[in-house]
Amino acid sequence: MKEELIRLLALYEVDGQIDELRSRKETIPQRIKELENEKVSVRKNLEEFIQSIKHMELLSKRKELDLASAEETLQKHEAQLPTLKSNEEYRAMIKQIEMDKERISELEDELIEILDKLENMQKHKPEMEKEVELKIEQIDKEIVKLREELSGIDDKIKLLISERERRAYFVPKKLLKRYEQLRKLGKKDAVVPIVDNACSGCGATIPIQTVNEIMQSGTVGICENCGRLIYWPERKTEG
Numbered sequence: 001m002k003e004e005l006i007r008l009l010a011l012y013e014v015d016g017q018i019d020e021l022r023s024r025k026e027t028i029p030q031r032i033k034e035l036e037n038e039k040v041s042v043r044k045n046l047e048e049f050i051q052s053i054k055h056m057e058l059l060s061k062r063k064e065l066d067l068a069s070a071e072e073t074l075q076k077h078e079a080q081l082p083t084l085k086s087n088e089e090y091r092a093m094i095k096q097i098e099m100d101k102e103r104i105s106e107l108e109d110e111l112i113e114i115l116d117k118l119e120n121m122q123k124h125k126p127e128m129e130k131e132v133e134l135k136i137e138q139i140d141k142e143i144v145k146l147r148e149e150l151s152g153i154d155d156k157i158k159l160l161i162s163e164r165e166r167r168a169y170f171v172p173k174k175l176l177k178r179y180e181q182l183r184k185l186g187k188k189d190a191v192v193p194i195v196d197n198a199c200s201g202c203g204a205t206i207p208i209q210t211v212n213e214i215m216q217s218g219t220v221g222i223c224e225n226c227g228r229l230i231y232w233p234e235r236k237t238e239g
C-alpha cells in the first residue's frame, strides 16, 4: 500500500468513529424516552392489577350480601310454612322454598369462584410488586448509564475531530478534496475495498484493467459508477 492510501484510510477510520458517536448521540435520547415510557407502562400494569383485586373484593362483598339476603328469605319462607292453611298455599310455599335453596346454592358457587380468583390474585401480588420494582430499578440503571455516555460524547467527538484534522493534513490535497466531496454528498463510506472485482460501495463491477492498475500501484482508484474511492485490500499476513 502506498503512503497516501494508508493516510487516507487512517483519516477514514477516525471519520467512521466520529460518525458512530454522532449517530449514537442522536439515538441515546430516543432510547431514554423509550425506557421512560416502559417504566410508565410497567407501573400502569401493576396499578391495573391492584385495581382488579379491589374490584374483585367489591364483587365478593356484594355476593356475600346477596347470599345473606337469600338465606334470610329462605328462613322467612320456612317460618311461614306451618302457618299456611290450604294445601295449595303449602305446595306453593314448598316450591318457593326449593327455589330459594337453588338460588342460595347458585350464589354460594359464584362466591366460591370469586374468592378463589381473589385468593390467587392476592397471592400473586407481592411477586408482581417485586418484579415491577426490579424492572424499574433495572431501567433506571440503564438510563443513568445512557445519560453518562451522552454527557461524555461531545468531549470524545471533540478529541476525534482534532485527531481527524491532524490526519487530514497528511492526505494529499487532491485526494482529500475528492474524499471530502464524497462525504458531503452523503457517501459516508467514501473509501471502499475492491471485493470480487467489484466496488464494495455500490456493487458495480470494476474493469479488470483498472483492478490490476490499482492492485499494482497500491493506491486509490475511483469507481466509475458511484464515484467512491476504491482500493485493493492487502491481505493481512499473520505472524
Ligand SMILES: [Zn+2]
Pocket (backbone or CB within 6 Å): 199, 200, 201, 202, 203, 204, 223, 224, 225, 226, 227, 228
Ligand atoms: Zn461504486
